[in-house]
Amino acid sequence: MSSDRPLLAYGCSEWRKGSQLASELYEEGAKLWTKHHLQDIEQQLSRSVELEYFTVRLLDGTEARIKNPMFAVRLPIW
Secondary structure, eight states: OOTTSOOOOOOOHHHHHHHHHHHHHHHTTOOOSOHHHHHHHHHHHHTTTTOSEEEEEOTTSOEEEEEOTTTTOSSOOO
16 A cells, blocks of 8 residues: 555544444344334434434443534435
């Protein structure tokens, strides 16, 4: 690979750690989210232009608010 190409560094180390944990739990057969949780996420995404934050269930059972980068965007990518 040419050294003149920019190196892309992803600053999402906490996200990567969580993704790894989710992958391991999944492989062990753990039920990560219920049908209701997934339907709720889908419903929130369908309203992404009007929601400033998404609410999601974390692996430990708590909930987190995530700022929506597509809030009030005229032509959102999702």
